[in-house]
Amino acid sequence: MTENMGRNTTDSNQKPDLSPEKLRQLQRRTLLIVVIAQIFAGAGLAAGITIGALLAQDMLGTDSYAGVPSALFTLGSAAAALFIGRLSQRFGRRTGLAAGFLAGGLGAAGVVIAAVASNIPLLFVSLFIYGAGSASNLQARYAGTDLAKPTERAKAISIILTSTTFGAVAGPNLVDLMGRFALRVGVPSLAGPFLLAGAAFILAGLVLLAFLRPDPFLVAKAMTETLNANQQTGIEKDQRQSINYRKTAVGATVMILTHVVMVAIMTMTPVHMQHHGHGLSEVGLVIGIHVAAMYLPSLITGVLVDKWGRPVMAYASGVTLLAAGLLAAWAPADSMALLMIALALLGLGWNFGLISGTAIIVDATPAAVRAKTQGTIDVLVALTGASGGALSGMVVANSSYATLSLAGGLLSLLFIPVVIWSRRRSGQRNNDLQLGPRQSLDREA
Numbered sequence: 004m005t006e007n008m009g010r011n012t013t014d015s016n017q018k019p020d021l022s023p024e025k026l027r028q029l030q031r032r033t034l035l036i037v038v039i040a041q042i043f044a045g046a047g048l049a050a051g052i053t054i055g056a057l058l059a060q061d062m063l064g065t066d067s068y069a070g071v072p073s074a075l076f077t078l079g080s081a082a083a084a085l086f087i088g089r090l091s092q093r094f095g096r097r098t099g100l101a102a103g104f105l106a107g108g109l110g111a112a113g114v115v116i117a118a119v120a121s122n123i124p125l126l127f128v129s130l131f132i133y134g135a136g137s138a139s140n141l142q143a144r145y146a147g148t149d150l151a152k153p154t155e156r157a158k159a160i161s162i163i164l165t166s167t168t169f170g171a172v173a174g175p176n177l178v179d180l181m182g183r184f185a186l187r188v189g190v191p192s193l194a195g196p197f198l199l200a201g202a203a204f205i206l207a208g209l210v211l212l213a214f215l216r217p218d219p220f221l222v223a224k225a226m227t228e229t230l231n232a233n234q235q236t237g238i239e240k241d242q243r244q245s246i247n248y249r250k251t252a253v254g255a256t257v258m259i260l261t262h263v264v265m266v267a268i269m270t271m272t273p274v275h276m277q278h279h280g281h282g283l284s285e286v287g288l289v290i291g292i293h294v295a296a297m298y299l300p301s302l303i304t305g306v307l308v309d310k311w312g313r314p315v316m317a318y319a320s321g322v323t324l325l326a327a328g329l330l331a332a333w334a335p336a337d338s339m340a341l342l343m344i345a346l347a348l349l350g351l352g353w354n355f356g357l358i359s360g361t362a363i364i365v366d367a368t369p370a371a372v373r374a375k376t377q378g379t380i381d382v383l384v385a386l387t388g389a390s391g392g393a394l395s396g397m398v399v400a401n402s403s404y405a406t407l408s409l410a411g412g413l414l415s416l417l418f419i420p421v422v423i424w425s426r427r428r429s430g431q432r433n434n435d436l437q438l439g440p441r442q443s444l445d446r447e448a
Contacts, residue, residue: 030150033219034159037146038166040104040207040215044140045170045298046177047107047203054178055130056274056396057286058114058193062123072130074393077266079110079134080141081385087135087142088378095218096146097211099374100139104208107136111201118194133197136204138381140167144357145377148365149219154309157362161305164358168298170203178287220374227370246376247367253425254363255380257317259387260418261356264324264411267391267398268331268349269293272342274396275404279336292343296350304358313366314422316359321419324352328412332405345408352415 055072063071083103091099113129116122147159178196185195272293273286281289308316327348334341368376391411398407 026150029217029219029222030159033150033215034147034162036210036214037143037163040100040210041140041143041163041166042169043203043207043210044104044136044143045167045203045294046173047104047111047136047200047207048140048167048171054193054196054273056270057277057283058118059126060274061191061193062118062121062126071127071393071396074389075127075130076110076134076137077385077389077392079131080138081134081382081389082131083107083135083138084142084378084381084385086378087138088375088381091142091220091378092372092374095221096143096149096374097215097218100143100146100215101208101211103135103139103142104204104211107133107139108201108203108205108208110135111197111204114197115190115194115201118191118197119189133200134385136200136207138385139204139207141384142377142381144361145365145374146215146219148361149223149370149373153366156365157308157313157358158302158305160358160361160365161301161303161308164298164301164354168295168301171294171298173291179284182283220370224370246369246372249425250363250367251376251380253422254313254360254367255383256418256421257320257356257360257363258380258384260415261320261324261353261360262384263387263391264328264415265297265349265353266388267395268328268408268411269346270392271395271399271404271407272331272346274399275336276342281339285339289339289343289346293346293350296347297353298350300351300354301358304354308359308362313359313363316355317422318419320352320354320356320359321415322352323348323355324415325412327352328408328410328415331408332412336404356418 055076059072083106087099087103089099090102110129110131110133114126114133117126117129144160144163147163148156151159177199181195181199182192183195185198186192190198269290272289276286276289304316327345330341330348331345334345364377364380365373395407398410
């Protein structure tokens with residue numbers, strides 16, 4: 004029955020016959036499948052965050068390029084985000100996301116082979132491909148919004164992000180275990196977490212390929228096309244198909260600045276800790292707490308974004324990231340407690356910015372171009388993150404971790420004037436950001 008429903012609703016030449024109850028059932032099923040895939044994907048994502056910089060430092064013999072792995076898999080994420088967005092727009096979320104996860108798994112396997120062979124060019128190419136898994140991990144949050152009510156979009160995003168927590172927190176804390184396992188099978192210990200990452204990304208891709216049917220984006224797209232075809236006037240149809248570019252720019256700015264600050268500070272934290280006598284288990288604990296703060300608060304954040312509004316939570320993101328940067332800069336290097344708090348705040352600020360920025364973009368884009376636009380914006384997010392990762396190593400090598408953290412904290416405040424500017428430039432009736440979230444979204448529905 005579900006398959007028949009999917010075939011009927013994804014054919015744009017037929018009128019979708021989903022009742023409100025069937026639509027709710029399909030949304031719940033979509034969330035369940037994506038949640039299961041994201042649990043695996045989180046474990047795959049954690050390897051690059053925790054060990055990438057240390058592996059490059061070990062193979063290259065210098066700190067100056069320790070940020071290169073982060074830059075490479077973030078650049079790979081950018082390229083993949085564009086591809087996944089285009090693929091999803093044409094064939095649906097199932098095809099786009101699964102392709103990204105499977106490519107990420109192959110990239111992780113390449114990293115392991117490069118470490119065994121001490122082949123630096125292969126390491127760099129593999130890290131680039133590994134970034135496809137990160138792109139799918141982030142774009143999966145959009146899959147939860149395709150069939151969600153306008154007043155529940157941030158909540159749907161938050162459910163997807165929360166599910167990532169389980170694997171993402173487990174991954175860094177399995178560093179020692181995977182390192183020991185790697186040594187037993189003849190692989191360098193620092194490459195061990197990438198064994199886990201490869202298996203995790205591939206499992207996530209297979210889950211989506213097998214079970215994400217009918218595709219939520221194709222269903223939403225077919226419903227929108229039918230609704231537009233039934234509009235009485237061309238003006239109403241054009242309004243439903245047009246992008247709100249001002250809101251899109253604001254949402255992109257919030258996500259870009261949030262991401263670049265988080266990536267820059269997070270990338271160099273393991274190197275900073277290792278230089279001051281902390282072991283891999285301690286690095287894994289701090290990064291695990293950071294990743295937990297990135298994803299675990301999502302359910303609460305989503306409710307707050309829907310209830311208080313996108314701008315309020317964007318402001319909260321900037322303030323939280325500033326606090327993280329200041330604490331990381333001033334905390335004694337041997338203080339595990341303060342480092343954990345600083346990295347937790349860093350993750351929390353990223354969480355606020357990602358969910359509020361994503362909700363703004365979903366509000367601003369019609370289904371006819373939504374996946375493609377989301378992919379393009381995620382490219383910008385990933386490219387700026389790559390820049391932050393690459394420059395972070397150079398900043399620390401030529402200055403200090405404290406300087407990097409302080410600069411990141413101050414940079415996070417820049418998107419606050421952008422949000423204020425957008426609200427002042429638009430009138431009360433024409434700018435959804437100016438309204439309460441329920442008013443503006445109900446009007447959009």
